[in-house]
Amino acid sequence: MKSAISVTLLFIAFASSAQSPQPSTSVPVRDAATAVAIAEPALVKTHGQRQIDYEKPLTATLVDGVWIVHGSLCCPDRKGQRTCEVGKCKGRVPVLQLRQSDGEILSISSVRVPDAATALRIAERALDEVYGKRHIVDEKQLTATLENGVWIVYGSLCCFDRNGQRSCGAGICLGGVAELKLRQRDGKILSMSLSYRMAALGRLDFGLASKPLVD
Helix, strand or coil: CHHHHHHHHHHHHHHHHHHCCCCCCCCCCCCHHHHHHHHHHHHHHHHCHHHHHHCCCCEEEEECCEEEEECCCCEECCCCCEECCCCCCCCCEEEEEEECCCCCEEEEEEECCCCHHHHHHHHHHHHHHHHCHHHHHHCCCCEEEEECCEEEEECCCCEECCCCCEECCCCCCEEEEEEEEEECCCCCEEEEEEEEEECCCEECCCCEEEEECCC
């Protein structure tokens, strides 16, 4: 009887210990190398070692306090060799979001547009077709920023100064630049427009000549 009671008490103590919160070991993720080191085992668990190895190197970018870690979009070229050159491959890559302050994994998913380089490639091609290649060349450099799962790609506001030199300096030019919104998850172009800008003030979002493309 005493033996049975002892076993019961031991079991209760063990269960209580197992349910009690464990001490936190979370620490700030200060650099990209640490973010990748944390993300890789989680991505392997979700997508498999073979896929993650194929999509290396992994890249980590810090956006608003969240590390975004993603693989490289790779595929076989015409000779059967692996290539990860931007614009050569189509498909999705794994993406993990990791909070910088404590290293907590916020989400794991797969997207078609993992980085700014891919967003720029897709956007430039589409903007050329709508506004003309010459117009878009005049607005380079194009910039891509990620906001709530949507890439916003826009041109630079440039004009000719009094000496006939092209200038993109702050406060010099007034006008509109091409802007395209591209969904990160599936690469769908959501809209294209001419956003009214003044170099000194930034984007004013008047949305001139808007071309919504959502189904």
